[in-house]
Amino acid sequence: MSARNRIFEKLRQAMRPASAEALPDVRDADVYRDYPSDPASLFELFKTRLEELRGEVYRVGDEVAASDKVVELADSVGGSVMVQPGEPMASLLPGLAERLCDRLVDAAAVADSADFARVEVGVTAADFLIARTGSVLLRTISSGGRRLSVLPPFHIVVARASQMVPSLEEALNGLKGLSPDWSYAALITGPSRTADIEKILVLGAHGPKRLAVVVVDAA
Amino acid sequence: MQEPRAFLQRAAAKTRDEEHRLKILKAIDTYTRVVEQRKHTQFRDWRQARQLAARIKDDVLARLPELLQQFEERITARGARVFWAETAAEARQYILDLVARRQARVVVKSKSMTTEEIGLNEALQHAGVDVWESDLGELIVQVAGEKPYHIVTPAMHKNREDVARLFHEKLGAPLTQDVEQLTMIAREHLRHAYVSAEIGITGANFILAEEGAIVMTENEGNGRLTMACPPVHVVLVGLEKVLPSMRELALFLPLLATSGTGQQITCYNSIVRGPRQPGEPDGPEEMHIILLDNGRTELLAQPEFQHVLRCIRCGACLNACPVYRTIGGHTYNTPYQGPIGSVITPHLRGFRQWYHLPFASSLCGACSDVCPVNIDLHHLLLWNRHRAVEREHTAAPGWRLAMKLWAWGMRRRKRIALLRPWLRLGTKLLLPLLPGAQRRRVPSMAEHSFARLWRDHERQKSHF
Amino acid sequence: MRVSLFIPCLVDQVYPEIGLSMARVLERLGFELHYDPRQTCCGQPAFNAGHVSEARSVAENFVEVFREARVIVGPSGSCTAMVRHFYGRLFARHPLAAAAGDLSRRVYEFSEFLKQYVPADRIRGAFSAKMGFHNSCHSYRELGITDEHVAFLQHIRGLEWIPLPGEPVCCGFGGLFSFKFAPIAETMAKTRLDMFLEAGCDTLLSNDPGCIMHLRQEVQARGLPLRILHLAELLDRAME
Numbered sequence: 037m038s039a040r041n042r043i044f045e046k047l048r049q050a051m052r053p054a055s056a057e058a059l060p061d062v063r064d065a066d067v068y069r070d071y072p073s074d075p076a077s078l079f080e081l082f083k084t085r086l087e088e089l090r091g092e093v094y095r096v097g098d099e100v101a102a103s104d105k106v107v108e109l110a111d112s113v114g115g116s117v118m119v120q121p122g123e124p125m126a127s128l129l130p131g132l133a134e135r136l137c138d139r140l141v142d143a144a145a146v147a148d149s150a151d152f153a154r155v156e157v158g159v160t161a162a163d164f165l166i167a168r169t170g171s172v173l174l175r176t177i178s179s180g181g182r183r184l185s186v187l188p189p190f191h192i193v194v195a196r197a198s199q200m201v202p203s204l205e206e207a208l209n210g211l212k213g214l215s216p217d218w219s220y221a222a223l224i225t226g227p228s229r230t231a232d233i234e235k236i237l238v239l240g241a242h243g244p245k246r247l248a249v250v251v252v253d254a255a
Numbered sequence: 256m257q258e259p260r261a262f263l264q265r266a267a268a269k270t271r272d273e274e275h276r277l278k279i280l281k282a283i284d285t286y287t288r289v290v291e292q293r294k295h296t297q298f299r300d301w302r303q304a305r306q307l308a309a310r311i312k313d314d315v316l317a318r319l320p321e322l323l324q325q326f327e328e329r330i331t332a333r334g335a336r337v338f339w340a341e342t343a344a345e346a347r348q349y350i351l352d353l354v355a356r357r358q359a360r361v362v363v364k365s366k367s368m369t370t371e372e373i374g375l376n377e378a379l380q381h382a383g384v385d386v387w388e389s390d391l392g393e394l395i396v397q398v399a400g401e402k403p404y405h406i407v408t409p410a411m412h413k414n415r416e417d418v419a420r421l422f423h424e425k426l427g428a429p430l431t432q433d434v435e436q437l438t439m440i441a442r443e444h445l446r447h448a449y450v451s452a453e454i455g456i457t458g459a460n461f462i463l464a465e466e467g468a469i470v471m472t473e474n475e476g477n478g479r480l481t482m483a484c485p486p487v488h489v490v491l492v493g494l495e496k497v498l499p500s501m502r503e504l505a506l507f508l509p510l511l512a513t514s515g516t517g518q519q520i521t522c523y524n525s526i527v528r529g530p531r532q533p534g535e536p537d538g539p540e541e542m543h544i545i546l547l548d549n550g551r552t553e554l555l556a557q558p559e560f561q562h563v564l565r566c567i568r569c570g571a572c573l574n575a576c577p578v579y580r581t582i583g584g585h586t587y588n589t590p591y592q593g594p595i596g597s598v599i600t601p602h603l604r605g606f607r608q609w610y611h612l613p614f615a616s617s618l619c620g621a622c623s624d625v626c627p628v629n630i631d632l633h634h635l636l637l638w639n640r641h642r643a644v645e646r647e648h649t650a651a652p653g654w655r656l657a658m659k660l661w662a663w664g665m666r667r668r669k670r671i672a673l674l675r676p677w678l679r680l681g682t683k684l685l686l687p688l689l690p691g692a693q694r695r696r697v698p699s700m701a702e703h704s705f706a707r708l709w710r711d712h713e714r715q716k717s718h719f
Numbered sequence: 720m721r722v723s724l725f726i727p728c729l730v731d732q733v734y735p736e737i738g739l740s741m742a743r744v745l746e747r748l749g750f751e752l753h754y755d756p757r758q759t760c761c762g763q764p765a766f767n768a769g770h771v772s773e774a775r776s777v778a779e780n781f782v783e784v785f786r787e788a789r790v791i792v793g794p795s796g797s798c799t800a801m802v803r804h805f806y807g808r809l810f811a812r813h814p815l816a817a818a819a820g821d822l823s824r825r826v827y828e829f830s831e832f833l834k835q836y837v838p839a840d841r842i843r844g845a846f847s848a849k850m851g852f853h854n855s856c857h858s859y860r861e862l863g864i865t866d867e868h869v870a871f872l873q874h875i876r877g878l879e880w881i882p883l884p885g886e887p888v889c890c891g892f893g894g895l896f897s898f899k900f901a902p903i904a905e906t907m908a909k910t911r912l913d914m915f916l917e918a919g920c921d922t923l924l925s926n927d928p929g930c931i932m933h934l935r936q937e938v939q940a941r942g943l944p945l946r947i948l949h950l951a952e953l954l955d956r957a958m959e
């Protein structure tokens with residue numbers, strides 16, 4: 037008998053009937069004191085939360101302004117920039133390639149992680165912004181893969197205001213509705229951090245030292 | 256030396272180490288302040304939230320075979336391989352075989368207590384593999400040649416001076432006491448490990464049955480890099496860590512973050528459903544998930560202990576434990592320290608060697624108070640003692656005899672009265688033979704028992 | 720009301736004056752007392768040391784002795800918890816199961832009893848102290864006794880209550896634990912006592928003779944300026 041079968045045998049023998057009572061259907065609004073009740077204030081809450089964690093949040097009126105913002109942010113650190121190829125970035129950030137010129141690294145040309153590690157700024161889209169926790173939820177397939185949002189020291193997220201949801205519950209529900217052929221999703225809440233030495237907070241332990249979220253208002 | 260005796264020696268040495276005590280109290284005080292505040296600001300009712308979490312986990316434990324099977328089917332459909340390991344040795348061997356097949360020379364790991372449980376680092380090093388711990392705390396203890404001190408904060412016992420010295424001596428880094436610079440030394444040091452490793456090994460905090468996924472929670476990003484760069488990703492996870500679906504993360508991620516570090520939610524939570532899929536720009540070619548039993552099914556089979564498998568390894572019970580705070584994490588000599596360790600270790604590794612752990616507790620119950628999944632830890636410690644004595648016969652012959660005599664005497668008032676003078680004399684004579692700390696703990700019996708004083712009291716009253 | 724005294728072994732043999740104090744206070748409050756000298760011990764020391772059969776054989780005597788008692792009052796949180804919460808397990812499938820289970824509804828820890836049956840304004844007196852309350856872990860967690868519980872001491876003049884931060888912290892007694900693992904228990908006592916000294920207390924009040932013994936041993940060994948009192952002793956002196 038294989039280990040798998042032996043383990044299953046033990047599991048089955050250990051089973052006792054589950055409680056007949058159905059699990060209560062509990063929503064985030066019932067659990068969390070800080071669940072946002074006013075939909076109009078979601079952006080403000082998102083901004084407050086993420087800034088508390090020393091993330092940066094910018095709200096821009098349209099796509100052109102978003103491009104401006106990303107260029108300005110990239111300029112503030114210098115070095116090479118990699119942008120998630122194709123849509124939705126092409127329409128979210130019109131004319132970005134021309135403006136960054138040779139600082140722009142072609143994602144297709146960088147294969148191994150060693151080259152990748154020299155990129156200073158990674159620009160990606162996201163699937164959801166979560167107001168209650170100040171988080172960004174993204175999947176590999178929508179955000180340029182696993183490395184782009186974690187290897188470069190500066191991660192810039194560009195998203196539309198319509199992607200904002202109140203809480204984790206809505207984001208996870210939304211994730212279920214999206215195309216399922218992804219292998220990896222990350223829920224990101226602030227720049228990388230550690231407090232392993234004397235409980236003192238340090239940013240940029242291994243992941244990005246800076247995280248900026250540019251929110252584009254609906255046109 | 257036998258483990259129980261060695262434990263006592265380590266404990267005695269640590270309790271004398273005042274510097275250690277102050278370091279730990281300071282770290283845990285900071286932790287407690289933040290956590291208590293977060294519970295209050297984030298949850299409407301913390302107690303209700305943890306009861307709900309306990310209910311969900313109990314439900315999972317009652318449906319474990321079905322849910323594990325669902326997980327296996329779904330993640331395998333996307334190209335991951337699932338291996339069932341009954342023992343630590345089987346899990347180790349699977350990884351060693353994989354290392355050989357991939358001809359891996361460098362392995363990068365993110366923090367995982369389950370890999371500690373199976374002694375993975377030693378096995379890999381023995382096979383000539385370069386193993387890099389990537390979590391800052393883990394890196395510190397690895398460089399120091401130590402074991403993790405705490406399941407969540409492995410280097411809690413090191414202050415900045417200790418780390419500065421270590422990094423200077425072992426990594427050749429410039430001497431600095433700046434915590435930020437120390438962190439950057441670790442960052443630079445490990446960048447190369449992520450990109451050169453052939454295999455990345457992580458643990459997992461949750462297994463999602465419905466989505467066929469594993470979830471890993473962290474703050475530093477080392478786990479994400481470990482899952483993003485190397486061509487092979489190995490996950491070692493205890494088979495009890497199941498949640499029915501992604502939906503439950505909305506409760507469990509904040510719960511774990513709050514109890515673990517006092518955060519609203521940890522910085523990074525990764526949901527992984529397989530190796531790189533068609534259409535994805537990167538990600539590992541292979542993903543292996545090792546589902547570890549190693550004694551868990553035995554816990555599951557005992558109705559009284561089953562619910563300890565709710566544990567989400569948040570570390571709160573360690574921080575709350577006054578014994579842990581006094582003797583420190585290393586004294587336990589186990590991958591899981593503190594109350595949770597003292598409950599499960601005798602079951603996972605045998606009562607023979609580990610029966611002393613549940614006894615090394617005052618049964619105060621601070622652990623049960625803080626546990627986010629409502630595990631009755633201090634009662635389980637007590638049931639462990641019962642099992643140790645009654646079923647595993649671990650009590651020393653001297654103690655057994657003493658307890659028998661005590662019970663014989665205590666059954667009847669007459670016998671106590673008879674034994675009393677002899678006991679008083681006996682304690683006086685034997686006291687000097689005991690070591691100081693124990694000598695101070697022996698009570699001196701009063702001249703007269705209450706029973707006798709009461710007689711006088713009653714007599715006096717009747718005289719009036 | 721007729722009250723049966725539950726005198727735990729530690730009080731019987733080591734601190735009889737705590738038992739007498741409790742008796743005197745109850746008498747002064749007008750209760751009719753009954754003490755059955757056949758009682759010995761509730762079995763907790765053996766139960767917590769893992770020796771279940773020894774614990775049961777001693778507890779059988781306890782159940783027999785208190786079978787007929789209507790209200791049982793004892794000066795110890797942990798012994799009360801033993802009878803109330805652990806007899807069910809100890810006597811599972813035992814001929815005395817019903818009798819033992821029945822006791823759980825009639826047994827009270829001293830302060831619980833006062834709070835429930837005596838109006839606070841009947842507890843009057845004077846005692847001068849900078850007082851901190853050390854709630855025993857078992858009385859806090861198994862019986863649900865909190866710091867507010869001692870509010871019935873509000874009419875004792877001269878008591879200055881010093882609040883201690885956080886939840887009750889264990890003093891390190893834990894029965895045989897404090898003997899088997901003496902160095903750990905000793906350091907725990909030191910940590911706990913430091914909290915009282917830092918808060919500025921000169922007196923520590925407790926409701927558990929186990930904690931009291933352990934803390935007194937430590938205070939004595941280190942010559943600390945702290946007086947350790949049982950609630951019964953305090954009331955006995957204050958109400959004189």
Ligand code: SF4
Nearest residue numbers: 566567569570572626
């Ligand atoms: S037993 Fe509870 S408190 Fe302890 S680590 Fe597990 S979940 Fe956390």
